[in-house]
Amino acid sequence: MADPVGNNAGAQLKSYMERIENLQEEKKSYADDIREVFAEAKGNGFDTKAMRAVLKLRAQDKAERREQEAVVQTYATAIGFEW
Amino acid sequence: MADPVGNNAGAQLKSYMERIENLQEEKKSYADDIREVFAEAKGNGFDTKAMRAVLKLRAQDKAERREQEAVVQTYATAIGFEW
Amino acid sequence: MADPVGNNAGAQLKSYMERIENLQEEKKSYADDIREVFAEAKGNGFDTKAMRAVLKLRAQDKAERREQEAVVQTYATAIGFEW
Amino acid sequence: MADPVGNNAGAQLKSYMERIENLQEEKKSYADDIREVFAEAKGNGFDTKAMRAVLKLRAQDKAERREQEAVVQTYATAIGFEW
DNA sequence: AACGTTGAAATAGTTC
DNA sequence: GAACTATTTCAACGTT
Numbered sequence A, B, C, D: 001m002a003d004p005v006g007n008n009a010g011a012q013l014k015s016y017m018e019r020i021e022n023l024q025e026e027k028k029s030y031a032d033d034i035r036e037v038f039a040e041a042k043g044n045g046f047d048t049k050a051m052r053a054v055l056k057l058r059a060q061d062k063a064e065r066r067e068q069e070a071v072v073q074t075y076a077t078a079i080g081f082e083w
Numbered sequence E: 001a002a003c004g005t006t007g008a009a010a011t012a013g014t015t016c
Numbered sequence F: 001g002a003a004c005t006a007t008t009t010c011a012a013c014g015t016t
Helices: A009-043 A048-059 A062-078 B009-043 B048-059 B062-078 C009-043 C048-059 C062-078 D009-043 D048-059 D062-078
Strands: none
Touching (some): A009 B009, A009 B048, A009 C062, B009 B048, B048 C062, B062 D009, C009 C048, C009 D009, C009 D048, D009 D048
8 A cells, every 4th residue: 555656645644644643642641640650759758760760670671681691791701801 | 648768668669660660661552653653654655754854843833943943044154054 | 814713713802892992982082072062052152953953954965955855845745734 | 252143153153063073074984993893893703793782881881880779779679679 | 775673862851 | 051861863783
């Protein structure tokens, strides 16, 4: 159904852009919610910076990190790099 | 209800973080959807960079747009650059 | 001289990595300088975003610029957006 | 010396932009050199992806990472998060 | 040589 | 309004 130069390309494009704009609105709504929760936590004396740090750590896919490190180890050792 | 140093601070904190993580998941889900739509559009031959440009134009206030454009014009002229 | 599995592969690899690290330092040094100039300009009241826009225009080929602009125009029109 | 609306603003701006463009050229030149070294290494059978991974690790300021982790530990423990 | 993936740069938003 | 963080955008890289 690719038709970027045909007659109905405009309609297709319009559809894509409307879908994106709607999704962006939803996304923004959740971003607002997140901001509110952080604000509430902060109002109750919590260190939001630390909270963000922990959340970020949790978000990382640990399995993937480990896998990469296996290869890395080999080369790091080869050049005499310790950590 | 603020008690970041009391006994139930941990529970409170945990609650905040769980709420945030859930919201972040939702948010991420919409971000993924957006990426997919762009990918689909690209697959159908559309220029996603141009799409992004138009979406940005729509999101910006018209006055703001004119203002920024005017500054760019001024600067370009000031250094003797024509386009 | 390729020998990634031989005995001196480590030495060779180490040499490559050292060369790269040195080059990266130089590169970073210039990136820092650029940032400083922008900061100085900003401190003197200039609109760095506009400066970046002009710099980008200068860097782009004129034909390429026109082409991209034309696509944006087309898309904007196609979805009924005027600016 | 701020004078973005005065008479010599143009000259000042031009000077900033020229300085930046020169620095960008230098920076780009080093980026090219880096790319060449990677290409050479690859041509000799080395895994450039792993090389990049190691280089990135080395670039991280370990001291800073440790410092952050101290704060993070406290909160991570509070919510029963292990890693 | 197009595609997806990744990393760096730039912009936007938030906090102080 | 200055600094920091987060997000978005852009370019490079390897892959098919």
